[in-house]
Amino acid sequence: MHQYAILANPGHNRIYFDTALKIARLELExxxxxxxxxxxxxGEDDLGLPASVSFTTSQPMDDAALKAIVASSIYYALFEVQADGLLRPIKAPQIYTFPNGMSQILKYVGKTNEQFTRLMINLALSACKTQSEQIRLVDPMCGKGTTLYEGMVRGFNVEGIEINTKWTQEIQAYMVKYLKTGKYKHKVTKSKRNGPDGKKVADCFSVDTAADKADFAAGKLQNFKLYPGDTRQANLLLKKNSCDILVSDLPYGVQHGNKNAKDEKLDRSALTLLEEAVPAWRHGLKPKGAMVISFNEFTMKWRDVAKVLQANGLTVLDEAPYTGYLHRVDQSINRNLIVAIKP
Structure with a gap:
């Protein structure tokens, strides 16, 4: 048997409070x-670490498993627990292309915590069976871009859709400034997406870049796409069967809202939006691709979200380790998530 211990990221307890260790264990499973x-x-033993999770496996973790562990939202440092109780540090393999700071620099009210975003991405990757050489991530309600930046840090191609044009302008400006400041080679292109009738649906902001200059020269690129548009028209923006994972933080009905098609007022019904958007989201997801969405249980329930996904031909993963993530964010948000795959 092999025993390992993960020293928890200092911010982990602050996100999940009393459910922190339970959530960490589910994610690791x-x-x-x-x-x-x-x-x-x-493990239940006190290892002398401030906050940690220890676990036992029947076989040692190979390089691929270590990389996955290092990407976990709880990770801060990894140790192998020796027979005498001593902790042997395990050197973390390199898993990131761009620095973590890409997603951590920006601070604003309503921002989804980077660790929780990383958790959702990890669950999506764990459920995804597309076997793609390079993952393509889409966030169809990307807000100010946290999920997109986390995807770039991981070496993915990313696509985002956001109806708030002020936010999409901020994302474009930030992305270009970040790459220029870091002296990362990149190429920006702008185009438009038209519907079947030939009318414009949305503009497309696209960046091809690489964290390494040699990779950029060799054409080993990461692509960043952004559409200022309506998520319910994702089928007109995303290529069919093009995305491996879909990860999104739905409107909570507190800081967020969605525009109603009949008028420009904010519609607080996240479930209505979900019912209208999921068919378009499914269009862009590859077969065996995975979807992870988070939501406020005070505005809609897990079972109702599951019904919407199932009605659109998605298979909801309804057993651990893909369930059990309900946790309190504040007095108005009781956050949960759901994982589904496209057969």
């Missing part, structure tokens, strides 16, 4: 299962 490794048991 999903990650290791996807790598073909089974966690036999979680």
């Amino acid at each position: 999903a990650i290791t299962q996807a790598q073909g490794i089974t966690i036999e048991a979680f």
Whole structure:
């Protein structure tokens, strides 16, 4: 048997409060299962670490499993627990292309925490079975871009849709400034997406870049696309069966809203928006691709979200380690998430 311990990121407890360790264990189970490794048991011993999770496996973790563990939202440092109780540090493999700061620099009211975003991405990757060489991530309600930046940090191609044009302008300005400041080679192109009738649906802001100059020269690129448009028209913006994972933080009905098609007022019904948008989202998802969306249980329930996804031909993962993530954010937000795959 092999025992490991993860020193928790200092911000982990602050996000999930009393459910922090439970959520961390579920995420680790999903990650290791996807790598073909089974966690036999979680440790209860005090290892002398400030906040940590320890677990036992029947086989040692290979490089792929270590990379997945290092990408977990709880990760701060990894150790192998020796027979005498001593902790042997394990050097973290390099998993990022761009620096983590890409997603962490921006601070604003209503921002989804980067660690929670990373959790959702990890669950989507664990459920995804597309076997793509390079993952393409889409956030069809990308807000100010946290999920997109997290995807870029991980080496993915990313696409985002956001109806708030002020936010999409901020994303474009930030992305270009970040790449220029960091002296990253990049090429910006702008185009438009038309509907079947030939009328413009949305503009498209696209950046091809690479964290390494040699990779850019060799054409080993990451692509960043952004559409200022209506998520319910995602089928007109995304290529069919083009995205491996869809990750999005739905409107909570507190800081967020969605525009109603009949008028320009904010519609607080997130469930109505979901019912209208999921068919378009499904269009862009590859077969065996995975969808992870988070939402406020005070405005809609997990079972209602599951019904919408199932009605659109998606398979909802309704057992651990893909369930059990309900946690309090504040007095008005009780956040949960749901994982589904496209058959």
